[in-house]
Amino acid sequence: MGVFLCLSESQPHWSEMVTTHNLGFPRMGLRRELKFALEAYWRAESDSATLLDCARTLRQRHWTLQNGLDWVPVGDFSLYDHMLDMSFTLGHLPERAQGFEGDELERYFRLARGQGRSACCGSAIAAAEMTKWFDTNYHYLVPEFDAQTRFELDDRRLRQQWGEALAQGVRAKPVLIGPVTYLWLGKMRGGGDRLHLLPALLEVYAELLKRLHAWGATWVQIDEPILVQDLDPDWQHAFNLAYHQLKNTSVQILLTSYFGGLGENRYLAANLPVAGLHLDAVRGHEDVAALLNILPSTKVLSLGVIDGRNIWKTDLEATLNWLEPIAQRLQERLWIAPSCSLLHVPLDLATEPALDPSLRSWLSFARQKLHELELLARALRLGRQSVASELLAHQQGLNQRAQSPLVHRPEVQAALRASGALPIERRSPYTERERKQQAALQLPLWPTTTIGSFPQTGPIRQARQRFKSGLIDAATYEQAMRDEIALCVREQETLGLDVLVHGEAERNDMVEYFGEQLEGFAFTANGWVQSYGSRCVKPPILYGDVQRRQPMTVHWSRYAQSLTRKPMKGMLTGPVTVLNWSFVRDDQPRQTSCRQIALALRAEVLDLEQAGIAVIQIDEPALREGLPLKRAEQAAYLDWAVACFGLTANGVRDETQIHTHMCYAEFNDIIEHIARLDADVITIETARSALDLLEAFERYAYPNAIGPGVYDIHSPNQPEVGRMVALLSSAAQRLPLERLWVNPDCGLKTRQWSEVKPALQRMVQAAQQLRQTHRPSRLQTAN
Numbered sequence: 001m002g003v004f005l006c007l008s009e010s011q012p013h014w015s016e017m018v019t020t021h022n023l024g025f026p027r028m029g030l031r032r033e034l035k036f037a038l039e040a041y042w043r044a045e046s047d048s049a050t051l052l053d054c055a056r057t058l059r060q061r062h063w064t065l066q067n068g069l070d071w072v073p074v075g076d077f078s079l080y081d082h083m084l085d086m087s088f089t090l091g092h093l094p095e096r097a098q099g100f101e102g103d104e105l106e107r108y109f110r111l112a113r114g115q116g117r118s119a120c121c122g123s124a125i126a127a128a129e130m131t132k133w134f135d136t137n138y139h140y141l142v143p144e145f146d147a148q149t150r151f152e153l154d155d156r157r158l159r160q161q162w163g164e165a166l167a168q169g170v171r172a173k174p175v176l177i178g179p180v181t182y183l184w185l186g187k188m189r190g191g192g193d194r195l196h197l198l199p200a201l202l203e204v205y206a207e208l209l210k211r212l213h214a215w216g217a218t219w220v221q222i223d224e225p226i227l228v229q230d231l232d233p234d235w236q237h238a239f240n241l242a243y244h245q246l247k248n249t250s251v252q253i254l255l256t257s258y259f260g261g262l263g264e265n266r267y268l269a270a271n272l273p274v275a276g277l278h279l280d281a282v283r284g285h286e287d288v289a290a291l292l293n294i295l296p297s298t299k300v301l302s303l304g305v306i307d308g309r310n311i312w313k314t315d316l317e318a319t320l321n322w323l324e325p326i327a328q329r330l331q332e333r334l335w336i337a338p339s340c341s342l343l344h345v346p347l348d349l350a351t352e353p354a355l356d357p358s359l360r361s362w363l364s365f366a367r368q369k370l371h372e373l374e375l376l377a378r379a380l381r382l383g384r385q386s387v388a389s390e391l392l393a394h395q396q397g398l399n400q401r402a403q404s405p406l407v408h409r410p411e412v413q414a415a416l417r418a419s420g421a422l423p424i425e426r427r428s429p430y431t432e433r434e435r436k437q438q439a440a441l442q443l444p445l446w447p448t449t450t451i452g453s454f455p456q457t458g459p460i461r462q463a464r465q466r467f468k469s470g471l472i473d474a475a476t477y478e479q480a481m482r483d484e485i486a487l488c489v490r491e492q493e494t495l496g497l498d499v500l501v502h503g504e505a506e507r508n509d510m511v512e513y514f515g516e517q518l519e520g521f522a523f524t525a526n527g528w529v530q531s532y533g534s535r536c537v538k539p540p541i542l543y544g545d546v547q548r549r550q551p552m553t554v555h556w557s558r559y560a561q562s563l564t565r566k567p568m569k570g571m572l573t574g575p576v577t578v579l580n581w582s583f584v585r586d587d588q589p590r591q592t593s594c595r596q597i598a599l600a601l602r603a604e605v606l607d608l609e610q611a612g613i614a615v616i617q618i619d620e621p622a623l624r625e626g627l628p629l630k631r632a633e634q635a636a637y638l639d640w641a642v643a644c645f646g647l648t649a650n651g652v653r654d655e656t657q658i659h660t661h662m663c664y665a666e667f668n669d670i671i672e673h674i675a676r677l678d679a680d681v682i683t684i685e686t687a688r689s690a691l692d693l694l695e696a697f698e699r700y701a702y703p704n705a706i707g708p709g710v711y712d713i714h715s716p717n718q719p720e721v722g723r724m725v726a727l728l729s730s731a732a733q734r735l736p737l738e739r740l741w742v743n744p745d746c747g748l749k750t751r752q753w754s755e756v757k758p759a760l761q762r763m764v765q766a767a768q769q770l771r772q773t774h775r776p777s778r779l780q781t782a783n
């Protein structure tokens with residue numbers, strides 16, 4: 001400490017000019033106000049003025065919270081998704097979304113959800129495809145291109161928000177998705193190269209930047225996160241083309257990368273004609289030194305030093321040790337910020353009074369992160385002594401974490417060491433298992449099933465809330481959930497489904513539910529993070545070694561099985577998904593944490609089998625999402641992810657049928673690793689992007705059974721029997737039909753029973769039709 005005091009005293013003003021800014025802020029509000037406003041609007045229980053008013057209030061409140069910064073983001077707010085907003089700003093909507101009745105808001109939600117408000121404004125359309133935003137659990141709506149695509153600037157959203165910010169006296173920095181990333185994230189229909197669209201797209205961006213300048217913007221943040229991925233020469237060239245064209249627009253561009261280091265793109269990024277460059281200095285820490293050496297001396301360097309993807313307190317002392325020399329070197333050219341938008345962390349730790357106090361002292365949510373940023377800036381501007389007491393308090397929690405017995409459990413570490421001897425592969429090959437399982441289960445051709453959850457109704461959630469707040473006791477809650485399970489089983493029998501589920505009524509969320517029951521995880525009361533649209537999750541916090549206290553799902557599954565003679569699927573969330581959808585430890589490798597989770601889940605699988613559950617589904621929807629963005633790191637991840645799944649799933653007998661489920665990501669490029677999981681059945685989302693995926697399964701000659709999701713559960717629209725039959729017929733042209741299943745593309749928890757019943761009825765009808773028309777050729781000859 002003394003050294004720094006000296007340093008700062010001798011040069012008190014050496015970095016007065018460090019600039020602080022933020023890249024984006026959570027949108028939902030402290031009490032998820034936006035969620036409730038949206039859902040009331042969709043149910044036609046409130047009008048557009050009420051919704052827009054809520055949105056405006058939230059923007060205003062969130063700018064106030066960020067007001068200590070030198071630059072505050074504007075335009076990062078969204079009613080549903082910021083990529084969809086960008087599509088509207090660029091005047092780029094698929095044709096089916098263009099003709100419509102009703103106002104702009106209706107058009108927006110129709111594309112997002114397939115329909116706007118209930119019973120409003122014309123017929124439903126197919127919603128835009130939804131997929132993962134890089135390696136996060138946030139979903140964006142995929143832009144759709146074709147050879148006819150045209151762009152036309154629509155600046156109304158940004159003008160509105162810019163006006164609000166100005167009126168509030170905010171030091172506003174508009175935020176845009178960059179043109180190259182926008183193109184990269186979109187999909188071209190009917191073949192062709194979407195890079196051909198770049199010149200037309202750039203005209204609109206240039207016009208937009210001119211307008212922002214005219215409105216008085218000095219800096220514009222342009223997000224190009226694909227700079228952290230491997231780019232082939234065409235895409236590198238696109239960057240040059242784009243930013244050379246945009247350089248004449250008078251605004252200063254802060255080119256923003258995040259979710260990783262620049263790696264091979266370092267030189268490209270450093271030399272684009274922009275005024276500043278933002279780098280994720282958490283994940284791209286190693287890149288900074290190299291970048292400093294090549295960055296032209298006119299450019300601002302923004303370092304994202306606060307982790308926007310996790311909830312741990314920043315080690316401010318270590319950060320200052322590293323930053324001070326950089327600040328000295330760059331002077332006013334240094335900006336500091338969170339590594340990425342704070343969209344991916346909860347808003348405020350203050351809403352978590354019930355957390356264990358020592359754990360709490362290790363954490364930092366969005367508001368706390370901005371405070372950390374301000375402390376860093378003060379220390380850089382005025383010397384560390386100016387924030388000495390705050391620093392001391394801040395670091396205390398951190399020091400204690402490293403030693404805490406809450407974190408380190410010797411018995412878990414011993415079990416982990418011993419786990420190397422456990423088998424991670426099934427005892428027999430698939431074909432043999434298939435025969436034994438079919439003998440035991442006696443399923444028809446085109447077996448029907450669902451993905452696990454059934455509607456999470458108001459009464460279910462209220463019962464849970466009343467239980468959690470002590471208004472009802474455990475026995476009453478337990479009975480209420482049993483009644484829900486019984487109802488769910490009855491409905492499925494009436495519908496005539498073949499493999500049943502218990503419906504997951506007792507689960508608040510497929511990851512949080514397990515986090516709540518496992519040792520080593522903490523859960524929050526209000527730590528909401530947006531997943532898509534109005535839907536949020538509370539990622540559990542994995543802070544210590546993981547252990548299963550007792551069976552977690554067995555008594556529910558046993559009860560559900562007791563209600564039916566049909567097979568009842570046991571339902572677990574896989575280790576990789578639990579890992580990827582939690583905030584995880586940063587003090588050990590992710591794969592170590594994952595293996596601990598896998599061991600706990602393995603015991604659960606074996607207990608389910610022991611309890612007579614013959615079909616066990618282990619969901620891994622986040623397997624793809626955790627794939628590192630850089631190719632060089634992918635193989636290692638896939639290896640340990642596949643091994644962890646195997647550790648969980650593959651200790652069972654041949655007769656036990658293992659299912660897995662995946663959704664809402666691009667799976668085409670990892671099919672061979674999905675095959676390595678060796679699940680007997682995979683149910684997989686295909687409804688919004690059917691053909692691509694089926695072709696990939698065909699190309700790879702995927703060896704086990706597949707249930708390509710036949711309808712989109714994220715849209716309230718009813719599926720058509722003909723469409724489902726067509727989708728499965730086309731699947732049968734590509735894959736052996738004895739290995740095809742009939743199921744929706746994901747769980748039904750977000751839907752209402754009034755939507756689910758007719759939809760599943762139609763799905764069962766589709767299966768019945770297929771049984772008439774599509775039989776294996778050997779059966780046909782036998783007839």
Ligand SMILES: Nc1nc2c(c(=O)[nH]1)N[C@@H](CNc1ccc(C(=O)N[C@@H](CCC(=O)N[C@@H](CCC(=O)N[C@@H](CCC(=O)O)C(=O)O)C(=O)O)C(=O)O)cc1)CN2
Pocket residue numbers: 137456458461462464465507508509510511512531532534535536537538581621749750
């Ligand atoms: N972790 C995770 N990530 C995921 C998915 C997922 O299922 N889980 N699925 C994909 C995304 N899909 C999703 C689908 C649905 C929801 C979802 O329904 N979220 C719920 C919250 C779920 C939850 O925790 N529910 C709590 C209820 C908490 C609550 O809202 N309680 C009310 C009171 C009850 C009421 O009247 O509604 C309150 O406190 O105000 C519970 O059941 O216990 C929501 O936004 O509404 C989230 C993601 C990909 N990523």
Ligand SMILES: [Zn+2]
Pocket residue numbers: 451621661662663745746747
């Ligand atoms: Zn799913």
